[in-house]
Amino acid sequence: MNGGHEGDDDRVRQFTEFRQRMNERILAEPNQVVRRFFALDTQTYQPGALDVKTKELLGLVASLVLRCDDCISYHVAQCKEAGASRDELFETFSVGLVVGGSIVIPHLRRAVDFLDRLERGDAAPHSAHDHG
Amino acid sequence: MNGGHEGDDDRVRQFTEFRQRMNERILAEPNQVVRRFFALDTQTYQPGALDVKTKELLGLVASLVLRCDDCISYHVAQCKEAGASRDELFETFSVGLVVGGSIVIPHLRRAVDFLDRLERGDAAPHSAHDHG
Amino acid sequence: MNGGHEGDDDRVRQFTEFRQRMNERILAEPNQVVRRFFALDTQTYQPGALDVKTKELLGLVASLVLRCDDCISYHVAQCKEAGASRDELFETFSVGLVVGGSIVIPHLRRAVDFLDRLERGDAAPHSAHDHG
Amino acid sequence: MNGGHEGDDDRVRQFTEFRQRMNERILAEPNQVVRRFFALDTQTYQPGALDVKTKELLGLVASLVLRCDDCISYHVAQCKEAGASRDELFETFSVGLVVGGSIVIPHLRRAVDFLDRLERGDAAPHSAHDHG
Amino acid sequence: MNGGHEGDDDRVRQFTEFRQRMNERILAEPNQVVRRFFALDTQTYQPGALDVKTKELLGLVASLVLRCDDCISYHVAQCKEAGASRDELFETFSVGLVVGGSIVIPHLRRAVDFLDRLERGDAAPHSAHDHG
Amino acid sequence: MNGGHEGDDDRVRQFTEFRQRMNERILAEPNQVVRRFFALDTQTYQPGALDVKTKELLGLVASLVLRCDDCISYHVAQCKEAGASRDELFETFSVGLVVGGSIVIPHLRRAVDFLDRLERGDAAPHSAHDHG
Numbered sequence: 001m002n003g004g005h006e007g008d009d010d011r012v013r014q015f016t017e018f019r020q021r022m023n024e025r026i027l028a029e030p031n032q033v034v035r036r037f038f039a040l041d042t043q044t045y046q047p048g049a050l051d052v053k054t055k056e057l058l059g060l061v062a063s064l065v066l067r068c069d070d071c072i073s074y075h076v077a078q079c080k081e082a083g084a085s086r087d088e089l090f091e092t093f094s095v096g097l098v099v100g101g102s103i104v105i106p107h108l109r110r111a112v113d114f115l116d117r118l119e120r121g122d123a124a125p126h127s128a129h130d131h132g
Numbered sequence: 133m134n135g136g137h138e139g140d141d142d143r144v145r146q147f148t149e150f151r152q153r154m155n156e157r158i159l160a161e162p163n164q165v166v167r168r169f170f171a172l173d174t175q176t177y178q179p180g181a182l183d184v185k186t187k188e189l190l191g192l193v194a195s196l197v198l199r200c201d202d203c204i205s206y207h208v209a210q211c212k213e214a215g216a217s218r219d220e221l222f223e224t225f226s227v228g229l230v231v232g233g234s235i236v237i238p239h240l241r242r243a244v245d246f247l248d249r250l251e252r253g254d255a256a257p258h259s260a261h262d263h264g
Numbered sequence: 265m266n267g268g269h270e271g272d273d274d275r276v277r278q279f280t281e282f283r284q285r286m287n288e289r290i291l292a293e294p295n296q297v298v299r300r301f302f303a304l305d306t307q308t309y310q311p312g313a314l315d316v317k318t319k320e321l322l323g324l325v326a327s328l329v330l331r332c333d334d335c336i337s338y339h340v341a342q343c344k345e346a347g348a349s350r351d352e353l354f355e356t357f358s359v360g361l362v363v364g365g366s367i368v369i370p371h372l373r374r375a376v377d378f379l380d381r382l383e384r385g386d387a388a389p390h391s392a393h394d395h396g
Numbered sequence: 397m398n399g400g401h402e403g404d405d406d407r408v409r410q411f412t413e414f415r416q417r418m419n420e421r422i423l424a425e426p427n428q429v430v431r432r433f434f435a436l437d438t439q440t441y442q443p444g445a446l447d448v449k450t451k452e453l454l455g456l457v458a459s460l461v462l463r464c465d466d467c468i469s470y471h472v473a474q475c476k477e478a479g480a481s482r483d484e485l486f487e488t489f490s491v492g493l494v495v496g497g498s499i500v501i502p503h504l505r506r507a508v509d510f511l512d513r514l515e516r517g518d519a520a521p522h523s524a525h526d527h528g
Numbered sequence: 529m530n531g532g533h534e535g536d537d538d539r540v541r542q543f544t545e546f547r548q549r550m551n552e553r554i555l556a557e558p559n560q561v562v563r564r565f566f567a568l569d570t571q572t573y574q575p576g577a578l579d580v581k582t583k584e585l586l587g588l589v590a591s592l593v594l595r596c597d598d599c600i601s602y603h604v605a606q607c608k609e610a611g612a613s614r615d616e617l618f619e620t621f622s623v624g625l626v627v628g629g630s631i632v633i634p635h636l637r638r639a640v641d642f643l644d645r646l647e648r649g650d651a652a653p654h655s656a657h658d659h660g
Numbered sequence: 661m662n663g664g665h666e667g668d669d670d671r672v673r674q675f676t677e678f679r680q681r682m683n684e685r686i687l688a689e690p691n692q693v694v695r696r697f698f699a700l701d702t703q704t705y706q707p708g709a710l711d712v713k714t715k716e717l718l719g720l721v722a723s724l725v726l727r728c729d730d731c732i733s734y735h736v737a738q739c740k741e742a743g744a745s746r747d748e749l750f751e752t753f754s755v756g757l758v759v760g761g762s763i764v765i766p767h768l769r770r771a772v773d774f775l776d777r778l779e780r781g782d783a784a785p786h787s788a789h790d791h792g
Contacts, residue, residue, distance in 0.1 A: 022637035025644070031615075033622035033704050034636075040700065041630045044494045044693050049483035054450060058457045058488060062495040063631065065365070065458045067200070068595070070634035071495075087163075087445035092454060094165035098440045099458040099467075101329075101365030102173045103195065106202035108166075109154035116157070165440050172436065176362045176429050181351035186318060190325045190356060194363040197326045197761075199596070203363075219313035219559075224322060226561035230308045231326040231335075233725075233761030234569045235591065238598035240562075241550035248553070286769035289776070295747075297572050297754035298768075304568065305762045308561050327763065331464070332727070334766035351427075358429035366437045367459065370466035372430075373418035380421070461629075463728070483691075490693035497593075497629030498701045499723065502730035504694075505682035512685070572758045577747035582714060586752060589718045590725045590759040599759075615709035620718060626704045627722040627731075 012117070015070075045078070053082035057092050064096030067107050073114040080118055089115060144249070147202075177210070185214035189224050196228030199239050205246040212250055221247060276381070279334075309342070317346035321356050328360030331371050337378040344382055353379060408513070411466075441474070449478035453488050460492030463503050469510040476514055485511060540645070543598075573606070581610035585620050592624030595635050601642040608646055617643060672777070675730075705738070713742035717752050724756030727767050733774040740778055749775060 027035055045055045056078040063071035079089060093111065097104050159167055177187045188210040195203035211221060225243065229236050291299055309319045320342040327335035343353060357375065361368050423431055441451045452474040459467035475485060489507065493500050555563055573583045584606040591599035607617060621639065625632050687695055705715045716738040723731035739749060753771065757764050 018641070019634075019637060022641055026636065026640055029618055029640075031618040031622055033700060034618065034625060036696075036700050036703070037622075037625050037630075038633075040693060040696050041494055041633070043696070044490055044630075048487050049481060050453075050487045054453070055487070055491060057446075057450070057454060058491045059495060061454045061458050062461045062491065065367075066461055066495070066631045068631050068634060071631060085445060090161055090163040090166065091444050091446045091451070094163055094169075094440055095451060095454045095458065097166060097169050097365075098437055099365050099367055099455065099462070101361075101363050101368070102169070102176075103198045103200050103203060103329075103363055104365070105170075105173070106151075106200060108158065109151060112158055112161075113150070113154055165436060168432075168436050168439070172429060172432050173362055175432070176358055180355050181349060182321075182355045186321070187355070187359060189314075189318070190321060190359045191363060193322045193326050194329045194359065197763075198329055198363070217313060222557055222559040222562065223312050223314045223319070226308055226559055226565075227319060227322045227326065229562060229565050229761075230305055231323060231330070231761050231763055233757075233759050233764070234565070234572075235594045235596050235599060235725075235759055236761070237566075237569070238547075238596060240554065241547060244554055244557075245546070245550055282773070283769060286773055290768065290772055293750055293772075295750040295754055297568060298750065298757060300564075300568050300571070301754075301757050301762070302765075304561060304564050305765070307564070308762075330763045332763050332766060335763055354425055354427040354430065358427055358433075361430060361433050366433075366440075367462045367464050367467060369434075369437070370415075370464060372422065373415060376422055376425075377414070377418055461631075486689055486691040486694065490691055490697075493629075493694060493697050495629050495631055497625075497627050497632070498697075498704075499593075499627055499726045499728050499731060500629070501698075501701070502728060504686065505679060508686055508689075509678075509682055569758055572754055576751050577745060578717075578751045582717070583751070583755060585710075585714070585718060586721045586755045587759060590721050590755065593722045593726055594759070613709060619708050619710045619715070622704055623715060623718045623722065626701055627719060627726070 012114075012122075019070075051082075053079065053084050056082050057084060057088070060089075061092050061096045061099075064093065064104055064107060064111070065100035067100070067104060069107055069110055072107055072111045076111055076115050077118060080115075086115070086119070144246075144254070151202075183214075185211065185216050188214050189216060189220070192221075193224050193228045193231075196225065196236055196239060196243070197232035199232070199236060201239055201242055204239055204243050208243055208247050209250060212247075218247070218251070276386070283334075315346075317343065317348050320346050321348060321352070324353075325356050325360045325363075328357065328368055328371060328375070329364035331364070331368060333371055333374055336371055336375050340375055340379050341382060344379075350379070350383070408510075408518075415466075447478075449475065449480050452478050453480060453484070456485075457488050457492045457495075460489065460500055460503060460507070461496035463496070463500060465503055465506055468503055468507050472507055472511050473514060476511075482511070482515070540642075540650075547598075579610075581607065581612050584610050585612060585616070588617075589620050589624045589627075592621065592632055592635060592639070593628035595628070595632060597635055597638055600635055600639050604639055604643050605646060608643075614643070614647070672774075672782075679730075711742075713739065713744050716742050717744060717748070720749075721752050721756045721759075724753065724764055724767060724771070725760035727760070727764060729767055729770055732767055732771050736771055736775050737778060740775075746775070746779070 023038070027038060029035075045052065045059065047055075050058075056075055060072065060075035060079055063075050076089065079092075084092075093108055097108060155170070159170060161167075177184060177191065179187075182190075188207055192204065192207035192211055195207050208221065211224075216224075225240055229240060287302070291302060293299075309316060309323065311319075314322075320339055324336065324339035324343055327339050340353065343356075348356075357372055361372060419434070423434060425431075441448060441455065443451075446454075452471055456468065456471035456475055459471050472485065475488075480488075489504055493504060551566070555566060557563075573580060573587060575583075578586075584603055588600065588603035588607055591603050604617065607620075612620075621636055625636060683698070687698060689695075705712060705719060707715075710718075716735055720732065720735035720739055723735050736749065739752075744752075753768055757768060
């Protein structure tokens with residue numbers, strides 16, 4: 001029962017700090033496969049035949065149907081950074097909802113709550129790709 | 133590590149409020165696919181060839197094997213409302229556990245904790261179908 | 265692209281023989297955990313607080329949302345054996361479809377095709393619980 | 397071990413016929429939830445804030461990470477119809493592969509084989525949205 | 529957005545107590561299938577042709593790709609108990625990451641945080657197999 | 661209903677040829693993310709703190725719980741190559757079965773059938789790591 005309740009802007013900040021600290025910790029580890037995977041993850045969302053916004057929308061819908069809250073809020077923030085509108089985000093949500101089913105609904109609620117707080121300026125967008 | 137700890141009846145109430153508030157927020161959005169999906173979700177559990185209790189047990193076992201805590205506690209509450217006994221709920225849990233495997237166990241613990249609190253009157257049952 | 269095409273009644277018979285042969289092979293192996301799991305799987309669908317038909321409908325919806333064709337056709341046959349009507353099966357399909365999303369549709373097509381053949385007498389129902 | 401082997405253009409045609417026949421069969425059934433779900437599925441991919449090509453790419457990546465071969469080949473064909481280039485499809489594949497992991501690789505092989513046959517004209521594109 | 533933040537050693541202790549209490553509660557229930565499943569779960573990790581450490585690493589990678597935080601931290605602790613080194617754990621993480629994809633990353637961060645706290649002595653290892 | 665029937669040794673050979681041909685086709689494509697992912701996949705199973713057999717057993721159990729037949733048969737062959745005994749493979753199967761549940765059973769039947777054919781010499785082991 002992990003909701004996105006009133007007053008958890010502190011939790012968002014704590015979570016962002018936790019993610020950065022643990023990413024650094026993981027990348028300092030002498031495991032080359034893990035480090036290369038993180039580099040590949042960053043490379044995946046670089047512009048190419050598809051622009052960054054489209055790629056981030058793809059990352060968002062994949063995260064929705066696989067139902068990972070951290071990945072969803074990460075990609076919502078990246079989509080906003082890349083210029084996606086609220087309507088574009090909701091159409092992406094609708095694809096995730098129809099493909100993935102009602103089991104996606106609790107994650108959709110938290111995604112919309114996160115988006116609302118981003119638009120109010122309560123949640124700081126990420127400044128660089130930092131791995132889901 | 134999201135457990136159902138002592139003293140989180142407040143979290144249950146916060147969660148219920150969060151769910152209602154976000155459902156209203158989502159349904160106010162001009163995205164017809166999302167709104168129709170929510171309507172269809174409600175229609176799914178109406179009585180038909182199968183009664184409401186059986187349909188809610190089906191929703192519960194589907195939520196268990198897909199491992200969504202919010203959906204599980206929602207359907208546990210709906211099953212109770214529809215008259216399911218503790219033994220019927222545990223037999224439904226057992227199908228979910230055997231089909232879905234030991235990965236279901238942490239969700240089963242939280243489901244039983246939620247059921248215990250419902251039976252003690254600590255957790256308010258939902259008054260209407262409000263989407264997983 | 266594994267469909268349920270015209271003319272694959274032979275495939276159904278081959279599949280049934282394959283399942284029986286492999287179940288015997290697996291149970292002859294000196295691995296007690298696997299053998300106990302198979303025994304537990306059989307016990308799960310015995311009548312209790314819930315009757316056999318309800319339990320098989322639970323097994324069916326769990327198989328649908330987890331998208332396992334073999335398990336789905338197995339439980340469709342068991343549900344028919346236990347007296348489930350076509351309308352009850354379709355309501356169970358509808359719960360699986362709404363909870364699991366459009367990704368369930370290809371499995372639904374094969375489930376309905378299998379049900380049609382069962383009702384025409386083309387596909388032999390299983391004579392005993394033989395493990396998904 | 398269901399591969400996309402040489403000489404299974406017949407299987408593609410059989411599969412397409414099977415899909416159409418079963419969709420008609422399912423929609424003829426008096427289950428309103430299932431019928432409404434199919435209508436909603438069609439509506440999801442209509443142009444809106446996002447164009448059809450982007451929506452079909454979203455459907456494709458969701459199908460990839462959920463690993464449904466029928467859905468993947470369906471959306472590959474729809475993406476081609478909507479004007480997606482081979483490079484755009486491969487970038488969508490790359491997002492699906494990185495988000496979903498190496499478990500996606502067997503499905504990627506079948507997706508590329510299907511795309512190759514589409515580009516050679518061996519596999520007929522679908523003429524209308526017909527549900528995954 | 530359930531992270532493993534600074535200061536949640538209390539949450540770890542609460543979670544451990546919750547797990548033990550709920551396991552006892554579940555095993556006290558007159559449902560034989562559930563009780564037998566728990567016994568079988570314990571038996572699965574007993575030494576045999578494979579030693580305990582290898583079996584716990586198998587349980588860990590299965591939990592990683594199925595993305596269950598409680599199961600992951602449980603098996604990390606069991607692996608440590610069975611003598612797995614940090615490098616062996618990271619190689620197991622790397623298999624889980626490559627097979628399961630970037631969707632595993634948030635769980636990896638929490639796994640490494642849990643491992644760090646175990647190594648600092650902040651998190652008590654489990655004294656016996658207590659079911660995921 | 662994709663079983664591993666009598667007489668499908670031809671299908672195994674066709675499948676192996678298909679896999680090799682499509683891997684070459686995919687690696688010839690100018691998509692660096694996909695190519696790097698394939699290289700990383702190979703690197704993951706190189707000996708390190710854990711030996712090759714243990715890593716392949718990890719890959720096998722991950723494939724079992726994620727229920728990918730191609731990946732399962734691939735890793736069964738790799739495990740045999742690396743010296744895993746039938747008992748070790750069955751203990752790995754038992755972990756996958758208990759963690760993943762009865763939904764794994766159809767895949768277990770096909771895995772044991774593939775192992776039987778490998779041991780009879782009917783199915784050629786793979787000569788190098790070629791990506792699941």
